[in-house]
Amino acid sequence: MGRTLLILAAVVAVLGGGMVLRTLTLRPQPPLAAPIEAIALDEAALADGLAQALRLPTISHAEGAPVYTAAFSAFHALLAERFPLAHARLDVERIGEWSLLYRWRGSDAAQRPALLAAHMDVVPIEPGTEARWTHPPFAGVVADGVVWGRGALDDKSSLIAQLEALEHLLAQGYAPTRTLYFAYGHDEEVGGREGARRIAESLKARGVRLAFTLDEGSAITQGVVAGITQPVAAIMAGEKGYASFRLTARAPGGHSSMPPDDSAIARLSQALVRLDARPPRARLTPPVEAMLERLAPHLPFGARVAIANRELLSALLLRELSRSPVTDALTRTTQALTVVHAGIKDNVIPTEAYALINYRLLPGTELADIEAHIRTTIGDDAIELTVEEGFGDAAPASSDPDAPEFAVIARTVNEIFPEALVSSGIIMATTDNRHYADVRDQGYYFAPFVYTADDGGRIHGTDEHIGVAEYADMVRFYIRLLQNAGG
Numbered sequence: 079m080g081r082t083l084l085i086l087a088a089v090v091a092v093l094g095g096g097m098v099l100r101t102l103t104l105r106p107q108p109p110l111a112a113p114i115e116a117i118a119l120d121e122a123a124l125a126d127g128l129a130q131a132l133r134l135p136t137i138s139h140a141e142g143a144p145v146y147t148a149a150f151s152a153f154h155a156l157l158a159e160r161f162p163l164a165h166a167r168l169d170v171e172r173i174g175e176w177s178l179l180y181r182w183r184g185s186d187a188a189q190r191p192a193l194l195a196a197h198m199d200v201v202p203i204e205p206g207t208e209a210r211w212t213h214p215p216f217a218g219v220v221a222d223g224v225v226w227g228r229g230a231l232d233d234k235s236s237l238i239a240q241l242e243a244l245e246h247l248l249a250q251g252y253a254p255t256r257t258l259y260f261a262y263g264h265d266e267e268v269g270g271r272e273g274a275r276r277i278a279e280s281l282k283a284r285g286v287r288l289a290f291t292l293d294e295g296s297a298i299t300q301g302v303v304a305g306i307t308q309p310v311a312a313i314m315a316g317e318k319g320y321a322s323f324r325l326t327a328r329a330p331g332g333h334s335s336m337p338p339d340d341s342a343i344a345r346l347s348q349a350l351v352r353l354d355a356r357p358p359r360a361r362l363t364p365p366v367e368a369m370l371e372r373l374a375p376h377l378p379f380g381a382r383v384a385i386a387n388r389e390l391l392s393a394l395l396l397r398e399l400s401r402s403p404v405t406d407a408l409t410r411t412t413q414a415l416t417v418v419h420a421g422i423k424d425n426v427i428p429t430e431a432y433a434l435i436n437y438r439l440l441p442g443t444e445l446a447d448i449e450a451h452i453r454t455t456i457g458d459d460a461i462e463l464t465v466e467e468g469f470g471d472a473a474p475a476s477s478d479p480d481a482p483e484f485a486v487i488a489r490t491v492n493e494i495f496p497e498a499l500v501s502s503g504i505i506m507a508t509t510d511n512r513h514y515a516d517v518r519d520q521g522y523y524f525a526p527f528v529y530t531a532d533d534g535g536r537i538h539g540t541d542e543h544i545g546v547a548e549y550a551d552m553v554r555f556y557i558r559l560l561q562n563a564g565g
Contacts, residue, residue, distance in 0.1 A: 111489040111490075111492040111493045112492075112493070113492070113493055113494075113496040114493045114494070114558065116554070117554045117557055117558075119246075119550050119553060119554065121546055121547060121549075121550040122220075122546070124242060124546075124549060124550050124553055125220045125225050125546040125549060125550075126220060127160055127238060127242065128218075128225050128230070128234065128235060128238050128239075128544075128549055129218035129219065129220050129225050129227065130156060130160070130218060131153065131156060131218070131229070131234045131237075131238050132216065132218040132225070132226075132227030132228065132229050132230060132234060133216055133217065133218035133227070134149050134152050134153045134156065134216075135149050135200075135216045135228075136149045136150055136153050136198050136199050136200055136229075136264070137149070137199065137200055137201070137202050138199040138200070138201065138264075138265050138266070138267040138268045139202060139268075140268065145175070145176060145264070145265075147176075150176040150198070150264055153198055154172075154176075154178070157178075157241065160241075160245075161241045161242075161244070161245045162245075163245050163248040163249060164180065164241060164244050164245055164248060167182075167248060168180045168181060168182050168183075168244075169181040169183070173273075173276050173277050173280055174263075174264070174265075174272040174273050174275075174276035174277070175264070175272065176198075176264035176265075176273070177198075177261075177262060177263045177264045177265075177272070177273035177274070177276065177277055178198075178260075178261075178262045179259065179260070179261050179262075179277050179280070180244075180259065180260040180261075180262075181257065181258075181259055182244070182254060182257065182258040182259075182260075182564075183257055184253075184254045184255050184256040184257040184258065184564065184565070185253065185254070185255045186255040186256065186565070187257075189255060189256040189257070189289070189565070190256075190287055190288060190289035190519070191256060191257040191258060191259055191286065191288050191289065192256060192257075192258055192259070192288060192289050192290050192291070192292070192483075192563045192564075193258075193259040193260070193261055193288050193290075193291045193292070193514065193518070194240050194258070194259070194260050194261070194291075194292050194293075194556070194559075195260075195261045195262070195263070195274065195291060195292065195293040195294075195510055195511060195514070196233050196234075196236040196237035196240060196261075196262055196293070196294060197233050197237070197262065197263045197264070197265075197266035197267070197270070197273070197274075197294075197510055198234065198237055198262050198263070198264050199263070199264050199265055199266055199267050199268075200228045200229040200232070200233075200234070200267065201228070201232075201267050201538050203215050203228065204539075204540075207540050210540045210541070211226075211540055211541055212226060212541055212543075213226040213227070215227060215228045215542070216228060220546065223545055223546050223547070224543045224544065224545055224546065225543060225544050225545075225546060225549060226541070226542075226543045227542065227543070228542055229542070230542045230543050230544040231527065231533065231536060231537050231542055231543075231544055232294070232537045232538065232542070233266070233294045233525070235525070235527065235544055235549060235552060236294055236525045236552070237262055239549065239552040239553045239555075239556050240260055240556050241260070242553045242556075243553050243554075243556035243557040243559075243560055244260065244556075244560065246553070246557055247557060247560055247561070252560075252561065252564075254560070254563075254564030254565060255564065255565035256289075256563060256564050256565050258560060258563065258564055259281075259288070261274065261277045261510075261514075263277065263510045266509065266510045268469065269468070269469035270509075270510040270513055271469075273510065274510035274511075274513040274514070275513040277513070278513045278514045278516065278517055281514075281517045282516060282517050286517060287517060287518070287519070288514065288517055288518040288519065289483055289518070289519055289520070290477075290481075290483035290486075290518060290519060290520040290521065290522060291511055291514045291518050291520075291521045291522070292487065292521075292522050292523075292524060292559075293509050293510055293511035293521070293522075293523055294509055294511075294523065294524075294525045295314055295317060295505040295507065295509050295511065295523030295524065295525070296312040296313065296314040296503075296505055296523050296524045296525070297311075297312070297524070297525050297526070297527050297528065297529035298310065298311045298312075298491075298495060298498050298526065298527065298528045298529065299312060299528075299529050299530070300528055300529070300530050301530055301531060302404070302529070302530065302531055303373065305376075305377050305378060305381070306373060306376050306377070306499070308376065308497060308498065308499050309495065309497060309498040309499070309528065310373070310498065310499045310500075310501050311488075311491045311495060311498040311499065311500050311501065311524070311526075312369070312501050312502065312503055312524070313479075313484060313487050313488060313491070313500060313501070313502055313522050313523070313524045314365065314502060314503050314504055314505045314522065314523035314524065315364075315365035315368070315476050315477040315478065315479045315484070315502050315503070315504065315520075315521075315522060315523075316363065316365045316441045316473065316474070316475075316476030316477060316503075316504035316505070316521075316523075317441075317473060317474065317504060317505045317507065317508055317509055317511065317512060317523060318411075318438040318439055318440060318441070318473050318504065318505065318506055318507065318508065319437075319438070319439030319440075319441075319443065319445075319470075319471050319472040319473035319474075319508070320436075320437070320438060320439070320469060320470050320471060320508045321436075321437050321439060321445055321448065321465060321466075321470040321471070321472075322416070322434050322435065322436045322437070322465070322466040322470065323434070323435050323437065323448065323449070323452060323463060323464070323465055323466065324432055324433070324434055324462075324463070324464045324465075324466055325346060325349060325350070325432060325433050325434075325435065325452070325456070325461055325462070325463055326346075326430060326431070326432040326461065326462040326463075326464075327342040327343075327345040327346035327349070327430070327431050327432070327460070327461050327462075328342055328429060328430050328460075328462070329341055329342040329345060329429065330427075330429065331426065331427045331428055331429035332427050333425065333426070333427070334424070334425040334426065334427055335425075337427060338427070341427065342420060342428055342429060342430055342431040343420050343421070343428065343431045345431075345458065345460070345461065346418075346420070346431040346432070346433060346461070348456075348458070349456035349458055349461055350415055350418070350433055352455050352456050352457070353413065353415070353435065353452065353455050353456060354413075354415060356455050357410060357411075357412070357413045358410055358411040358412075358413060358437075358443070358448070358451055359410065360396040360399070360400060360406070360409040360410040361396075361409060361410070361440070362388065362392070362395075362396070362409060363440060363441055363442065363476060363504060364476060364478075364479070365441075365476050365477075365479055365502050365503050365504050366408050366409065366502075366503050366504060367388070368479040368480070368501075368502040368503075369408075369479075369501045369502045369503035370385045370388075371385060372499070372500065372501045372502065373499065373501055374386070376499065381398075384398070396409055407438070407506045408503060408504065408506070409440075410440065411437055411438065411439045411440045411443050411448065412437065412438045412506070413435060413436075413437055414435065414436045414437075415433060415434075415435055416434050416435065416436050417432075417433060417434035418431075418432075418433045418434075419431070419432055419433070420432070434466065435452075438506055438507070438508075439472055439473050440473065440504075441473040441474070441475060441476045441504065442473070443472065443473070444472050445465060445470075445472055449463060449465075471508075471512065473512070474511075474512045474515035474521070475515065476504065477519075477520040477521050477522060478520060479502035481519075481520050483519070483520045483522070484502070484520065484522060486559070486562050486563050487522060487524060487559065488500045489562055490555060490558045490559045490562050491526070491555075493558050494526065494551060494554050494555045494558055495526070495551070495555075505523050509523065511523060525552070526551065526552045526555035526556075527544060527548055527549070527552055528548055
């Protein structure tokens with residue numbers, strides 16, 4: 079955001095008919111905590127523990143596909159062996175066949191519990207890409223200061239780091255006043271319906287109300303936010319919903335030598351062109367407004383003017399945010415044409431053509447809103463419109479980026495990563511965290527590893543890895559978070 083905003087700000091100030099731009103007094107950063115003395119840890123042993131977990135191929139295939147029971151059974155055994163104090167002193171139960179719930183009882187029953195979540199499953203390796211890995215994806219190799227393997231970022235590093243922190247505190251004799259839960263689903267990558275959802279249902283049935291949940295979904299970004307050189311710890315306060323719609327066009331088929339006036343392919347193509355030209359409208363959600371306000375002091379002057387006066391300059395601000403796919407996705411329900419299918423042979427006119435369109439829904443957008451958008455945009459009632467079954471929901475309600483629970487996480491970031499700016503926002507994907515929406519006050523999304531633009535292709539891609547020192551800092555973060563949240 080640059081000269082365009084400056085020019086508009088000047089025009090509004092002169093011609094605004096009495097409208098005056100606000101001063102640049104914006105939402106402050108959360109109160110900074112003093113960095114703490116580094117927590118001494120055996121980083122080599124920690125890396126080896128993560129590597130052991132990465133060697134187990136706890137893969138989630140398509141929803142409803144059989145679970146690779148041998149890998150999950152071995153993973154459970156590894157956790158019990160590596161974290162003996164946690165398994166001896168905490169309440170541990172298996173839920174939904176392979177998911178795990180740990181409860182660390184606090185001394186003060188009046189305090190609402192907190193829950194840390196992660197998932198033990200990983201996505202498959204794309205066939206034919208195995209040779210592109212520096213080390214085999216399930217070899218769990220520690221080399222050159224790096225732990226290599228599927229799950230190093232998504233999401234076994236969080237799970238194992240949390241339990242390492244728990245084991246460390248138990249060994250030191252720490253006892254929380256607040257009850258702390260650790261929830262580890264086994265099917266997050268295919269929707270979490272048999273894992274996190276069942277854990278949440280179990281908590282609800284027991285009358286448990288959580289103060290907050292913390293799950294994956296964001297990280298400490300470096301070089302990702304344009305105009306900001308400092309690392310940004312984005313503690314997200316919401317996630318998007320997920321839905322795919324199927325558009326089906328039907329028409330008379332026949333021989334290609336005598337094409338009819340009406341074609342299923344042509345009709346569907348016209349609808350897709352109209353949709354592609356008209357994505358859902360952009361808007362700001364409270365978590366994204368909080369993100370902009372917290373980052374504004376570190377942005378150029380023109381951006382600060384627009385953010386401080388976004389009620390007046392919202393159209394221009396949204397237009398500027400739309401210039402990048404990342405920031406555009408923060409401000410709108412995204413619409414992606416992902417599958418088109420028609421025909422069986424070059425000389426046969428198909429009677430049916432269909433397409434799948436994937437939507438990632440902003441908080442506050444319902445599936446009915448998307449259906450209305452599609453219907454209005456394509457203007458063709460003859461096209462059949464259905465929602466794909468399975469993994470798909472509207473977004474859960476966003477949480478408060480100014481709540482005390484957010485401040486606890488922000489304080490921990492300040493203590494372990496003092497150079498990072500703390501921000502908020504929403505994540506563009508979906509996580510297990512949404513399943514806990516009915517049993518919590520607040521839900522946040524953050525994993526304490528450094529994420530650069532290069533890492534985007536490694537999560538669910540080739541050569542997933544994490545630095546040994548970086549992983550040790552994840553453990554340090556969770557140690558302090560458990561102390562800060564546990565009291």
